[in-house]
Amino acid sequence: MTAGDGNGWTDDPGTLLRVGRGFRLADVDPEATPGYEGSKKDGRTDLAAGAQRLGALQERLFAQSRDDPCAPAVLLVLQGMDSAGKGGVVRHVVGAADPQGVRLVAFKAPTPAELAHDFLWRVEREVPPAGYVGVFDRSHYEDVLIGRVRGLAPADEIERRYGAITAFEDRLVERGVHLVKVMLHISADEQKRRLGRRLARPDKHWKYHPEDVDERLLWPRYMDAFQTALERTSTVRAPWFVVPANAKWYARLAVQALLVGTLAAVDPRWPAATFDVEAERARLEAT
Numbered sequence: 001m002t003a004g005d006g007n008g009w010t011d012d013p014g015t016l017l018r019v020g021r022g023f024r025l026a027d028v029d030p031e032a033t034p035g036y037e038g039s040k041k042d043g044r045t046d047l048a049a050g051a052q053r054l055g056a057l058q059e060r061l062f063a064q065s066r067d068d069p070c071a072p073a074v075l076l077v078l079q080g081m082d083s084a085g086k087g088g089v090v091r092h093v094v095g096a097a098d099p100q101g102v103r104l105v106a107f108k109a110p111t112p113a114e115l116a117h118d119f120l121w122r123v124e125r126e127v128p129p130a131g132y133v134g135v136f137d138r139s140h141y142e143d144v145l146i147g148r149v150r151g152l153a154p155a156d157e158i159e160r161r162y163g164a165i166t167a168f169e170d171r172l173v174e175r176g177v178h179l180v181k182v183m184l185h186i187s188a189d190e191q192k193r194r195l196g197r198r199l200a201r202p203d204k205h206w207k208y209h210p211e212d213v214d215e216r217l218l219w220p221r222y223m224d225a226f227q228t229a230l231e232r233t234s235t236v237r238a239p240w241f242v243v244p245a246n247a248k249w250y251a252r253l254a255v256q257a258l259l260v261g262t263l264a265a266v267d268p269r270w271p272a273a274t275f276d277v278e279a280e281r282a283r284l285e286a287t
Helices: 041-067 086-092 142-149 157-174 188-200 201-208 212-217 219-233 248-266 277-285
Strands: 071-079 102-104 134-135 179-185 238-242
Touching: 041 071, 041 248, 071 086, 071 248, 086 134, 086 248, 102 142, 142 219, 157 219, 157 248, 179 248, 188 201, 188 212, 212 219, 212 248, 219 238, 238 248
Parallel strands: 071 134, 071 179, 102 134, 179 238
Antiparallel strands: none
């Protein structure tokens, strides 16, 4: 979705939100809604309209792969602090796609078996196959975020991982996997409000984790870790997009626009019939 599509976007979010040379996370206002001039109500209307386009493009992508084992795939990587809205994006944006063509992976703390391998081993196994839209709810970037902040690996190993990640993602692009890497950026105050709402509602207690408060105490260190990861791993072929996410409606709309733009650029095609359509139509009429 870009300006001129008949919605509230005044500029292409794929350009506005892209991490480029000289990017500073500290300069991004989490309250902002860059490139979108509509209201929250307008955003909800545009999200519903975009859902139809997203669903149609994803269906074409999945259909194309039936006869083309080398068909492209799309991988949405979602990162952000706790309560940044990753789950809401999955439900309200990716949820518009046909589930049979979606592969969602939520990476948790690595198991002992996974720790016995290189940090990318478990990630390689979850890359979406041809025709799929994959979603990583957290990802290999945890290994240079929490891994760095919490000192879970030596400094030289963290340094090695930045290069390993860019090489890995370059291989994915060569294989036809189109990456959409999104950091949902919220403020510390907004996170406090969201965690407080979880504590206030018994039906949300299951989403609250006491360690979230411990992680809040390290907020500046996490922002530094994000800044370094964004600088080191945003490339021409696999750029990062930082989405201000204090306004949930805007964050969802922006991620949807990035996905729709990527799928539109892929331009998946319906596979040609492998049978005589007219003959089959005649056979059907005769039954």
